[in-house]
Amino acid sequence: MNITPRVKEILSWYGSANPGTPTNLARMLSAGRLGGTGRMVILPVDQGFEHGPVRSFAPNPPAHDPDYFFELAIEAGCNAYAAPLGFLESGAAKFAGEVPLILKLNSNESLGVGEPDPAVTGSVNDALRLGCVAIGYTIYPGAADSNDQYEALRGLAEEAKSKGLAVVVWSYPRGSGLSREGETAIAVAAYAAHIAAQLGAHVIKIKPPTAHIEQAASQRAIEAAGIDISSLAARVRYCLQAAFGGRRLVVFSGGEATGRDALLEEIGGIAAGGGSGSIVGRNSFQRPKEDGIALLHDIMEIYARAAAGEAVAAG
Amino acid sequence: MNITPRVKEILSWYGSANPGTPTNLARMLSAGRLGGTGRMVILPVDQGFEHGPVRSFAPNPPAHDPDYFFELAIEAGCNAYAAPLGFLESGAAKFAGEVPLILKLNSNESLGVGEPDPAVTGSVNDALRLGCVAIGYTIYPGAADSNDQYEALRGLAEEAKSKGLAVVVWSYPRGSGLSREGETAIAVAAYAAHIAAQLGAHVIKIKPPTAHIEQAASQRAIEAAGIDISSLAARVRYCLQAAFGGRRLVVFSGGEATGRDALLEEIGGIAAGGGSGSIVGRNSFQRPKEDGIALLHDIMEIYARAAAGEAVAAG
Amino acid sequence: MNITPRVKEILSWYGSANPGTPTNLARMLSAGRLGGTGRMVILPVDQGFEHGPVRSFAPNPPAHDPDYFFELAIEAGCNAYAAPLGFLESGAAKFAGEVPLILKLNSNESLGVGEPDPAVTGSVNDALRLGCVAIGYTIYPGAADSNDQYEALRGLAEEAKSKGLAVVVWSYPRGSGLSREGETAIAVAAYAAHIAAQLGAHVIKIKPPTAHIEQAASQRAIEAAGIDISSLAARVRYCLQAAFGGRRLVVFSGGEATGRDALLEEIGGIAAGGGSGSIVGRNSFQRPKEDGIALLHDIMEIYARAAAGEAVAAG
Amino acid sequence: MNITPRVKEILSWYGSANPGTPTNLARMLSAGRLGGTGRMVILPVDQGFEHGPVRSFAPNPPAHDPDYFFELAIEAGCNAYAAPLGFLESGAAKFAGEVPLILKLNSNESLGVGEPDPAVTGSVNDALRLGCVAIGYTIYPGAADSNDQYEALRGLAEEAKSKGLAVVVWSYPRGSGLSREGETAIAVAAYAAHIAAQLGAHVIKIKPPTAHIEQAASQRAIEAAGIDISSLAARVRYCLQAAFGGRRLVVFSGGEATGRDALLEEIGGIAAGGGSGSIVGRNSFQRPKEDGIALLHDIMEIYARAAAGEAVAAG
Amino acid sequence: MNITPRVKEILSWYGSANPGTPTNLARMLSAGRLGGTGRMVILPVDQGFEHGPVRSFAPNPPAHDPDYFFELAIEAGCNAYAAPLGFLESGAAKFAGEVPLILKLNSNESLGVGEPDPAVTGSVNDALRLGCVAIGYTIYPGAADSNDQYEALRGLAEEAKSKGLAVVVWSYPRGSGLSREGETAIAVAAYAAHIAAQLGAHVIKIKPPTAHIEQAASQRAIEAAGIDISSLAARVRYCLQAAFGGRRLVVFSGGEATGRDALLEEIGGIAAGGGSGSIVGRNSFQRPKEDGIALLHDIMEIYARAAAGEAVAAG
DSSP, X not given: OOOOHHHHHHHHXXXXXXXXXXXXXXXXXXXXXXXXXXXXXXXXXXXXXXXXXXXXXXXXXXXXXXXXXXXXXXXXXXXXEXXXXXXXXXXXXXXXXXSOEEEEOEEOOSSSOSSXXXXXXXXXXXXXXXXXSEEEEEEOTTSTTHHHHHHHHHHHHHHHHHTTOEEEEEEOOOSTTSOTGGGGBXXXXXXXXXXXXXXXXXXXXXXXXXXXXXXXXXXXXXXXXXXXXXXXXXXXXXXXXXXXXXXXXXXXXXXXXXXXXXXXXXXXXXXXXXXOEXXXXXXXXXXXXXXXXXXXXXXXXXXXHHHHHHXXXXX | XXXXXXXXXXXXXXXXXXXXXXXXXXXXXXXXXTTTSSXXXXXXXOHHHHHOHHHHHTTSGGGGSTHHHHHHHHHXXXXXXXXXXXXXXXXXXXXXXXXXXXXXXEEOOSSSOSSOOOEEOOOHHHHHHTTOSEEXXXXXXXXXXXXXXXXXXXXXXXXXXXXXXXXXXXXXXXXXXXXXXXXXXXXXXXXXXXXXHHTTOSEEEEOXXXXXXXXXXXXXXXXXXXXXXXXXXXXXXXXXXXXXXXXXXXXXXXXXXXXXXXXXXXXXXXXXXXXXXXEOOHHHHXXXXXXXXXXXXXXXXXXXXXXXXXXXXXX | OOOOHHHHHHHHTTTTSOXXXXXXXXXHHHSSTTTTSSOEEEEEOOHHHHHOHHHHHTTSGGGGSTXXXXXXXXXXXXXXXXXXXXXXXXXXXXXXXTSOEEEEOEEOOSSSOSSOOOEEOOOHHHHHHTTOSEEEEEEOTTSTTHHHHHHHHHHHHHHHHHTTOEEEEEEOOOSTTSOTGGGGBHHHHHHHHHHHHHTTOSEEEEOOOBSOOXXXXXXXXXXXXXXXXXXXXXXXXXXHHHTTTTOSEEEEOOOSOOSHHHHHHHHHHHHHTTOXXXXXXXXXXXXXXXXXXXXXXXXXHHHHHHHHHHHHHHO | OOOOXXXXXXXXXXXXXXXXXXXXXXXXXXSSTTTTTTOEEEEEOOHHHHHOHHHHHTTSGGGGSTHHHHHHHHHHTOSEEEEOHHHHHHHTTTTTXXXXXXXXXXXXXXXXXXXXOOEEOOOHHHHHHTTOSEEEEEEOXXXXXXXXXXXXXXXXXXXXXXXXXXXXXEEOOOSTTSOTGGGGBHHHHHHHXXXXXXXXXXXXXXXXXXXXXXXXXXXXXXXXXXXXXXXXXXXXXXXXXXXXTTOSEEEEOOOXXXXXXXXXXXXXXXXXXXXXXXXXXHHHHSSOHHHHHXXXXXXXXXXXXXXXXXXXXXX | OOOOHHHHHHHGGGTTSOTXXXXXXXXXXXXXXXXXXXXXXXXXOOHHHHHOHHHHHTTSGGGGSTHHHHHHXXXXXXXXXXXXXXXXXXXXXXXXXXXXXXXXXXXXXXXXXXXXXXEEOOOHHHHHHTTOSEEEEEEXXXXXXXHHHHHHHXXXXXXXXXXXXXXXXXXXXXXXXXXXXXXXXXXXXXXXXXXHHHTTOSEEEEOOXXXXXXXXXXXXXXXXXXXXXXXXXXXXXXXXXXXXXXXXXXXXXXXXOOSHHHHHHHHHHHHHTTOOEEEOOHHHHSSOHHHHHHHHHHHHHHHHHHXXXXXXXXX
C-alpha cells in the first residue's frame, strides 16, 4: 500500500495512537477512487434498522440483499462501507479484504416512541473478528441520555484504540434544548464536531452546517470574532477549525439538498471548505446500481478536483 | 451426518461464523423428518412459564411431565425442541443426543401487570452444558424497553457465537407506537425480521404477516415499489427478502388460524412463500400425543412437498 | 451414608446435574428422623430479619441465641436448617456436620414501606465456606420487580450448580395483579411451583393451595380438564404435577391452620397428597424447646407413616 | 500481645471466621486503656464529611488537622479510631501501628436535600493498604434505599472477611415508616442490631434505646414476654440479646444526653446493661484536647469498673 | 530534578501514598516558573467541551488548535496543563515531556438542559498511556447525583493511586439546597474543600470563597469560633485549614473579578492567604498569546513573591 504525502500528513495528526490505528486510517484513506487524496466517500447503510426494509430498500429491491452494498461500495470505489453487525457478518467473509469496513456499534429503531435512544448492537471484538478498520458510534449531544452515550463510547473507543482500530463518531445534536433548525446551526454543528473530537474520535461525521443562529451568545461571539458563515464552504471551514484546528477528519452527510444537482452543489461547498468527504447513504442505493455508482463517481470527482487544486496550491 | 446440497447452500449464508455455528445449524437442519430439506418444524414449550401450567398443560394432562415434550419432538421427528432452563435440565441427560435442543434464554410470566418484559432465565453456559445447538431469545421491537432486550441479546449472541452455538431470535413487535393489528402488519413483520437479522440472528421467528398497513409511509412505499402483499405466500416472500434477501432462516408461529384445516392452509401459504418452517407449540401438545404427532406430520408433509417442488424447479 | 431406594429414585430426577448436587440433596434427604423416606421437615429461621427479634423471639426468649436453632434442628432430627448469613456464621463451626445447612440468600425487612423487595444478603461462596448443602432464595412471582429476582436467582443458581450445591426456591405470588386470596389460589400456587421449577430449583417451597379461583380462564381450564381441587390432598397433588410431573421436591409452609390440631390436620393433607414435606418455622420455635420438638416429631410421624404407606403400596 | 480470658471468650463467638478476623478483633479489644476488658471506647470522626468543617471543627480549631484525631485516640487510649479515607490516608503512615484503625467506607454529606443516602467513599483494598483492622459501614434500616445499602455491605463484608478484616456496622433506623422517636424505640433499636448481626457484622453500633413503643404489635410482644424496658441498662441488655443472644459486640453512640454529667450517667446505664462500649465523637473533640482526654478517661473508667465487677461476679 | 525543601515538605503530607504519587506531585511542583516554590499555576482547558468552540475559542482564533494550549503552557511556564482526552491525545506525543499533563476525566456539555451532570470521558489507563502526572475529576457536592460522582471518583482515584498517579479534584457545590451566592459562601467552599480531601484528593480546586453566609448554623459556628472571614486572604486561609489543617494543596479558579487589575488583586488575596496557586483558563487563552503569557507571568510573580516572603519568614 503506497501512502501518499497527503495521507502521511493526515496520519501525523494522530501521533498519540498505537501504530495499528494510523495503519487502519491509512487503509481507509488509501482505498477506492479517492485513495491517497485525503478525501473520502463512505457508504453507510443502517437505514434498514433505523426505518425498516420497506421504506429503505423497497425503492430499489436488489438492495434487500446485503451483498448489494458490498458490491456497490467496491464497484463505486468507496473508501469504506459502514453497517451494523448483521449486514457486515453477512458479507465480511465473501468480500474479505475488498473494501475497508466500519462496524456501526449503535443504532436506533423507529417502531418505538420518544427521543432517539440508540441500542448498542455490536462490540469491538465483533469489529476485529470481521476484519474491520474502525468502529462507528452515534452520539446525540444535548439529548436527555447523551451522557450514557458518551460513557459507552468512552469504553468502546478505549478498547478499539488499544486494539489498533480507528474510531468514527456520528455527532447529531438533538434534544429539548434545541429547535429543529438549531440542530444544524453553525455554532451547534461546530460544537458537535468539537465534542466528538474531545471524546477521541479519529473521523467525525456531522450534518452540513446552516447559517441559523440558535443562541444569542453564539451570535455575539460569531460577530465579535468575525467568523465568516455566509457560505456553506465558509461554515464547513469553521467546523474543521472547531475539530482541533483542522487536524481531525470531518465528513458530512447529505443536508437539505433534494435532487441530484442540488446535492452535487452542496458537495461542492463541502469540498471547497476543505471537508474531508461525504457519507452517502440513501442517495446512493435508493436508485438502480449504475445510477448510484454514477452519482458516487460524480461526488468523488468533486472531491478529487478539490484535492488536486489544494495540492497545486500547496505545491 | 449427511449434509444435503440444500443444507450446504443454507450454511453458505453464514460465511463469517466460526465452524461450530454452521455445525450446529447443520444438526438442526439435518434432524427429523424434514432433515436435509432446508425446512424445519420446531417444538417450542414455554407456555408453562408464560401462562401457567393449568392453562397450558391441563388440556392434556400427560404434558405436565417434561419428558412428554422430548418424546413428542423425537417421535414426531421435529428439527429441534426449544424450552426454558428447567424443562431442558429435566430431560437433557435422559434424551441426550436424540433431538437438537434450543435453550430459550428469556421468558415472560403473566402474573404481573403491564407491558411484556421478559426475564433472562438461562445463560450461554447453561446451553453448552446441556448440549444445546442454539440459544433462543425473544425481542419486542417497539416496546419501551426494547433497547435493554437488544443489548442483552447482543452480549449473549456474541458469547454464543464465540462458542460455536447458533442464535434463534423470536421477534414480536409490540408497544404504545403500534396498534394490535399493526403488530403483524406486513411492513412491521418485515421490519421485525430485519431487526433480528441485523442483531445477528441465524434463525428468525416472526408471526405470519397480514395485509394490514400500519403507517401511511409504508403504504406509499409498498405501492411505489409494487410489492405484492395480496396473499400470505407473497407476504412471507417479502419477509424473507427483508431478512437479508432470503439468506436467513425465517420460521413462523401460528397466526390467526383456528382449527386444524385453517392451520394447515396457513402453513401451505408459508411453505409456498418459501418460509423456512414453523414453530408449533400449543397446537401440537394440547391434544392427545398421537393427534399431536399426526398434525405435526401433516405440517411436515406440506413443507416436504414444497421443498421437493423447489428442488424440481431448481434441478 | 446409606442411600435408600426412594432417595435414589428422587436423585434420578436430577440427571443433568453435576454429581455434587445430588450428593448434597442426598445429604438432606438422608438426615434426621425422616432420613431415607423421601420426605423432609426443614427448620427455617429468617423471622428475626423479616419481623424483628421482639415479635420473633420474645415469645420464647432462649430463641434469641442462634445456637438454639442449631440445637432444635439437631435434637428434633430435621432434614435441614435454613437461615440468613449471620445465623449460620454464628454456629456453622460449632455444629459442623451435625445438620445440613441451607444459606438463605435473600430476605426482606419490615421497617420500610411498600411491596416486599428482598435484599440479597449472602453469596454462593458464603454457602460453600460455611459447609452448606444448598442455597435458598425467595421469589415473588407477579411482583413489580419479580424480573430482578428471577435474574438474580439465575446467576446465583448457575453458580451454585456449577459448585455442586442444591437450590431451594421459596415461591410466593404477590403483586397488584393478585388479590390476597389469589396468592394461594390453586392455579396460582401451581403456577408459582412451575416457575420455580423452570428457573432450575431442585427443591420448591410454596404455601398450601386453596380452592380459591382467581381468574375465569383458570376456572374454565380446571373444569375442562376435570382437575380435582376439592381437598388439600388433591390440590397438593396437582401442585406436584405442575412441578414437572411430580419430579421435583415440593415442600409446604404452614397455611391457614391456627392451633396444633389444625396444623397437624393440614400436614396430613399435604402428606396424603404426596407433598415432599414441610418447612416449619414459628410453630416450632415460638414455644418451649421440648414442646417444639414434640410438635416436629408429630409432624415427622405423619410424613413417615405416609411414606411407609406409599412404600407398601409400591412394594 | 497478651490475650485476656475475657477477650478469648469474645473471640470464641466468631468461630466461623478466618483467623485474620479474630486476630484483628483481638487487636482492637487489646488496645488502649480498656485493653483486655472486653469493653471498648472508639473515636469516630466523620463529622467533617457529614456536617462540614465549620460546624464540626471550628469549636476546637486544632481539630482541623487530621493528626489531631490520631493523637487524641492514642493519648486517650482508645481501642480504635474510625474515619473516612482522606483522614486515614493523612496519618496512617505517620502513626503506623499506634492505634487500631477502622476505615469508614460510606458517608453522607449534608449539602444536598432529601433522605440520607450515603456514598461509598473507600474500599476493602484501601483498608488493607492503610493497615486497618476493620471496615466500617452505615446502614439505614427502613430507608427507601436500604436494600442497596445491605447489598453493597454484603459484597464489602464478604471481601473484608475473606481478607481477615473485621466488619463494624453502624445501624440507624430511618425512613417514612418510622416516626422520629421511633428511630430509637427499644423494639426498633433491637431490630436494627439484629439486622446488622444477620448481615454478618462483628461489631454493631446503635443508638441508646428508649422506652418508646412504635408499633402496637411490638407493645403486645414486649408485654407478653415480660421484657424489662424500664431502665436504659435493661434496654441495653435486651439489645444485646437481640444481637445473637449477647454474642456480638454492641457499642453505643451518645443518645439524648446533653452535658457531661448526663453523658456519664448514660454511659453508666450502657455499662450496667453489659454494653460493649461507646463510640464517642463530638463530645471528645469539640473541646480542648486535655478536656477531651479527661472525658474519655472518665468514660473508660466507668466501663473498666463495670468489667471488673463482672469479672468478680464471674470469678 | 532538584526537589526544594518546600516541595519536600509538601510531599511529606502524602506519607501513605505509593512512591509514584509523590513523584508525580514533585514533577508538577517542580515544573515551570514557579517550580520549587510550592505554588502552582495550572492551565485548564475544557471550555470547548463545556461551552462550545465558538464561545470558547472564537475570541482568539489560534486557540482552535490544540497545539496552542501545549505551547501556551510551556512558553508561560505553567506547572501543568489539564484537558479532556481529545486535547491531550492531540499533542501528548508531539510535546512529550515538555509540561506535566492532567487528564480531566469528566466534563459537562451545555447543549442539554437541567442540572450539571458530567460525563466520564477518559480513564486512568488513558492518563497512563498519555504520560500524565495526574487525573482530574469534578464533583458537585449538594447536586442530586453527587453520590454517583463521589463513587465514580472513588474507583478512579483508587486505581490512579495504585498506579502512582496524583488525583486533582475540582469541587463545586451546587444543587437545589443552595442559593447561587451560597455556592461560594465561605462555609460551603470550606466544606467543598474538605469533602474533596476526605475523598482522597491530593490537589483540590475550589472557587474563591466569599463572605456570604448560607446557613444560620454556619453563622453561629463562625462567630462562636471567631473565624476571620473579613478578607479574601483570611477566607482562603480558613479553606486551607478545612483541607486537613493546611496539609493539602488547594488551588483556586478565578472568582468574581472582571478585568486584569481586579484579577491580579484577587490573586494577591489568594497568595496572601497561603493558597497553593491558581487555575487560569479563559483569562489566559481568550487573548493574544503574548498577552496571555504576560498575564500568567504577572500571576506567577505574585505567587513567587508570596513564596519568597514565606521562605524569609520561615528562614
